[in-house]
Amino acid sequence: MRVRFTSLIFAILVLCNGVATVVAAEKKVVLVAGAHMSDVRLDHTEIRQLFLGGDIIKDGVRIVAVINDSDPLLYEIFLQKIVFMSARTYERRLISRVLHKGGQRMPYVSNLSSLEYGLTTNPGWVSFMWEQSVHTLPGITVIGELWHGSIN
């Protein structure tokens, strides 16, 4: 009886540990582009400027930031951990930037296949996605890591 009770406790602990591992799984948000841009590297300053509407030119190509709006959780992580703004504040800043400097508003793409198509066919397009999503999109390459951490 004593052995059974110990086994039960052990099984519960193993199960809890597994559940905790699943709940607090580490996730990565990566910066992605089409395979033709695999050599492009952007530092943290450039990435922040890019996603705040700034102009970045690399090797003669104007880099265009594209918002991946396919997953609400991913967009929330992007707002909280990368641009540090609420959605309304961020969108107002982007519009404000266009009103001041001209240029186009940042494209929002709401599904991954459209985003893959856009990244592979438009020179200069970069976006962000979960690292695990990249494995399902053969034309996409990772050009940087934006954030990693656990999501409870």
Place this chain on the structure above:
Amino acid sequence: MERDISSNSFLSMRMVRYWLVAALLASNLVAIPFSYGGLTTEFLAFPSVTGTHRSQVPPVHGVDREDFIPAVDLFITADYEDFRVLAELFTEANGTHGNHLERFQFGWLPGDDLEVWLGRFHNPIGFWNTAYHHGGYLQTSISRPAIIDFEHDGGILPIHLTGLFVEKRVNTARSSWHYAFGLGAGPYFKEHHLEAVDTFRSEDNSTKLAGSLRLSWSPVSTVDNQVGLFVGGAAIPGEVSKFEELKQQIVGLYTDWDFQSMRMTGALYSIKNDVRKSGKRTDNSFINSYLQLEMPLGASWTPYGRLEKSMGDEDDPFLHHVHAFIRDRALVGVRYDFLHNHSLKLELSKAELAASHYNQVTLQWSAVFP
């Protein structure tokens, strides 16, 4: 002072209707950014409706005890290779502003964060003027600080210039430096207010040079937070009956900082007005400052407050000609954001002018499309 309720206001109402129809058509045509053969365009429309009640009628032409002002700011921009053009047209009914092509700029953007513009632009004299332009939806408050008010609204500085405008950003490992330089034809003085050069209308009045230089710094970690310094100067032709010429020197500093739980925007202006009248010069220097605090509550509500204060301006030889200039003001307000890019704002203020004072309640709906 009574407002002229005649064909002018009728015409401006009609103009607003025309522009609203044009805006709707344009937004349907170019709601999706247009791109063809290397040419790309973008369109924005900022409509607003503002209702105001004042405790008494200020001695300002075109301003009543109650105002109801529909307005729209239309913005269009196009890129072709390294070149860009942008235009901003503001039109309102019943107000002091009228219909104006507020900005019309041709730009060359060769990369490395350098922009060179020719045309009519907003003078980079402080923060506010180049942050929000005429897009009222973008600013948290309804009103602008009086020191940076547009020329028609009682502003005392050259807000619009026509000439050369250069902006350059330099990034280092830890921070970002931003330079802005503007030089061009400045405003002239007419009937109790400044009047900026109108790009497409013949001017009866001569204009002279005005310019400014602004330097700002942002930490890399929060690219949009900034502190800055600016200097500026202008020679402003007057009216013979008031004065022949005003020479204005401006020095100041500003900040716009978002602390997440609170945003702070403030500026300090030191202004020297040197007025020539009947061959005799009289000058005066004074200080004007404002500080605005905003505290977001959740995703939709933003209470805010602003204090504006002038010191040493009592005997200024220029200010007493500008009846609408607000010397001191205290205001509180709240902004409510709803739907997609719509806002309702309520603002209560107490304003001190040179010859009077009044309390004011203002309610505004504003938005941006598409």
